[in-house]
Amino acid sequence: EELEQDPRLNQPVSSLKVGRNDPCICGSGKKFKKCCG
DSSP, rough: OOOOOOOGSSOGGGSSOOTSBBBBTTTTSSSSGGOOO
């Protein structure tokens, strides 16, 4: 039985709607531009 995957995991980070000053999507609590951006 296949588990449903989050479709966002299959997209490049740049395609996600994360502002450069928004909290990073990795969950570090840092701003995206200072972390994974």
